[in-house]
Amino acid sequence: MITSIGLENVVVAETDLSLVDGQKGQLVYRNYWARDLALEHSFEEVAHLLWYGHLPSADELAVLKEKLAGEREIPFHIKSIIDAIPENADMMSVLRTAVSALGTPDHGWPPTMEQVISLTAKMPTIIAYRYNRLQNKEPKAPRADLGHTANYLFMLKGKEASEAQVRALDAYLILTQEHGLNASTFTGRVVASTRSDLVSSITAAIGALKGPLHGGAPSEVTDMLEAIGTKENAEPWLRAALEKGERLMGFGHRVYKTMDPRAVALSKVASSVAQDDPWLDLATHVEKVALKLLEEYKPGRGLNTNVEFYAAAVMRSIGLEAELFTPSFAVSRTVGWSAHILEAANNRLIRPQSIYTGTIPAE
Ligand code: CMC
16 A cells, blocks of 8 residues: 555646646646736636636636626625624634535535636625624625726725736735645545535635645744844744744745745735835845755755745735735635636545554454
8 A cells, every 4th residue: 555644746636727846846727837827817817717728818708707796795694694703713714604604505516617606706705894894894895897806905995906906916816826736625626526515615625725834824924024023033033943843934835845936926026016115125034044044954855935925925015914814815726726626526536545553452
């Protein structure tokens, strides 16, 4: 029997959605470099590529945008459920609960494009509704005349974001739409492989994304940078953390043993939206020191900056608070999760084995 704790290097599926090359530091979505898509296309165009297999024509794009815009409203019962959740619950728990509550008999097997579009369209509305309620503000109704990303920012902030802010968030949301069999996508595929419904698969995937070793890292990057505070404190702080055996958030990746290409692209986006920002200046310095110390404390492990490090910088620079970082990741990754679930709809049940290390009772 082949064993691989953590399923490292185990292949469990074929996909034509994306290639994640950890040695070369490359990320491809269906024959396109993800970095190019992030800079030259919109959230909806790249979602179309992943869901339908090609970038849309102008007509196809208009149809998809209209469908998404038409599905943004969340039903009354979802608002009531969100309102019933205690204020101290974190946003990912709220998102998981609200998405789970969307399940209806219509969300059966096999998953359909209509279900996928409806769910994708509602994710930003759920987050913005909760965010505004917590601030005692009247949640803004979604606006059908705005694109997915612009409408998300509008609902969160109650006013239209600048074009530069929308472009920066769009780039982040495109770069994180899809990423092979990461823990949350794998989780979604496991659930789908039992022929459970789309909502159950996505609810489970949200639970997996929430963890700090996966999608929960960017807010911890912010915590780390705030704790460091000044450039002078970077080396002593990071050294002390590594001496204690702690992990530096925003560094390391199971697949990438060279620079995460999403981090490369996002660092450029961060510099363009946050020029002269002292926080970005500190982040860039911390990155340099962290990479040096990781080589000293963990030589040969191939630990580099990952996407979450610059995700924090980009989201912060456009005015999103840390509590919105991982939920925003879920907004984008819903596209990849659902593309995988559609692709794997008729696959074999995923059912690995474990090695029993206990004792066997006498016959
Ligand atoms: N800081 C310090 N040491 C680290 C780090 C880190 N960020 N990441 C890994 N290591 C060390 C680890 O302690 C181990 O050392 P040793 O060989 O002495 O035991 C070695 O590197 C290998 O670690 P591992 O746990 O086997 O590696 P993994 O492939 O299971 O971990 C990871 C991948 C992302 C969970 C890990 O690098 C980590 O915890 N990073 C910090 C959290 C983070 O930034 N997560 C976001 C990942 S990118 C977003 C996404 O795609 O989900």
